Amino acid sequence: MRRFRIGNAIITKISELDLDGVEPSFLYPGADPASVLSVASSLSAGSYDRTTRTLRQSIHTWLVQIEGRTILIDTATGNDKERPTIPPLDRLNEPYLDRLAEAGVLPDAVDAVLMTHIHADHVGWNTRLHDGLWVPVFPNAQHYFSGIEADYGAAIDAGNEMAASALRDAADLGPMTHPPTAGVYKDSVAPIAAAGLANRIVADRSEVIPGFSYHALPGHSIDHAAILLESGGEQALFWGDVFHHPVQVTHPEWNSVFCEFPAAAVRSRRQALELAAHSGATVFTTHFAESSAGHVRRESDGSYRWNFTKGERL
Template sequence: MQDITTYRVGDATITKIFEIGLDAVEGEFLFPGVEADSIVRERGQVGPGSVDPHTGSLRLSIHSWLVRTPERVVLIDTATGNDKERPGAAVLHRLNEPFLDRLRAAGVAPGDVDLVLMTHLHADHVGWNTQLADGRWTPVFPNARYVFSGRERAYLAALSAADGSDAAIRDAAGLGRMLHPPLPGVYEDSVLPIVEAGLAREITVDGSEVVDGFRYLPSPGHSIDHACISLTSRGERALFWGDVMHHPLQVARPDWNSVYCEFPDAARTSRRWAMNHAAETGSLVFTTHFAESSAGRISRDGDRFAWQFA
């Protein structure tokens, strides 16, 4: 069921557009290398909306955030999409979900969207950029400008070309060791068609304002040029976290990387930065993979952080 709760930040309203729930994720899978006893100990501090009290499995969500301001209709990240070939990630493979119906139920048709802002270009953040039409991947939001990191796009393109040019991009990023590349196929079906349609706006992730109070804040590690996206409206702040975290357990254990984090050392650094930034600015945080409301606030006590769902 779609969460229809709408939050207000200044003049903006923010609504979660649900795609799929992941209700049986094993902690040892999500956090590889972490001892099972540690996971058991930490999950006892998390409520039943995020951990199944009977099985101990973790609960996650995949969704987008719809942001409406007086000037614009904005979608932040576009979930997984239907019909995408993702054999390397079974839960994302060939979905058939009524995501666009849920968007319409929130009062927005695809043609109403002005901006699509992407925290990064992983499979479950760009999928509804495109849909199959007569055997071709075509833009879902034809009147929108799709905004994303130029470095992320160049990296995916280099991996797609398989010509070795990805190594130079990794060296330039300076993020240290890499555990794995992103899923294949994402560039071809969810990014390249947007570029070819002339709808892409590639940016440098440097904290500067992109448009109307939105800023891309550097938080690399989960991906090569991951960004948190901030929104400031009438002195109030929202922070769209992307994938600096996947589950509330990481608030107490920011040293735990998810299985999907590509550059582990940088991911840990960005996770701590994101929590500190959220606490210092008093931002209302909108996550991409926390279950329940998926929104909340971070507080800090010395070196420790706490999460409270909104």
């Protein structure tokens, strides 16, 4: 468990899963595997396994404690969720809440949950299975997410292709090559709305809650956004799934297998790199392994470089 200090905020990584043995050809199907391995070979063993020639990733949540408030950024995959199309995430049984408790936080103490997008491994711990029903895990927390993402997820789960197609047309992100996983809205977001804990947001860079703003970076999903925290003259940038592994920082043109709208995803990665490099923000990723946090530096040739920051080990 690692902790970081940004202004008046203490940010702690709450792990759910370590993903080892990820094949480059699976994660980046449009990229030359040899090129991916060439870039990966310059990384440390925490991100690249030289023995198996595979990538290492992580799934986790960021806990932010600031000025008496307790906030979660994304909520990982959750237990008991049926995800048959994603075998590593299907019907998990992970001690995530125990790890949150180790950081000193019980579910009732969470004030807000901010979601970068509505994908299976970002909203799962919103709910838990209780007597056959999905109920909120954080009953005192207001949950914030894109209204477009919610409408799209609801249309997918209802099998309403006409509504889903209309939302894609309105988003104007180019061809879709990967649909979102079905069932995610139904079991992880709809129960939050039913409990009166849902807040639909627009990623227009204005504050959603004090200090936190959403910045639109669509493409990986229909209305994906990064979340920026500003505190004490410092910035933390929560990237969500704009990037899945450090190799993409060098090659932002590489789309992951999970990117729904490839052309838009490439544009958003370039925007995210520029935002991170220009602002100097500490970047908190969702799928990089190791500390999962770091900085982006723009090189003299216009390329970008990722550097991990270690934080404090708890």
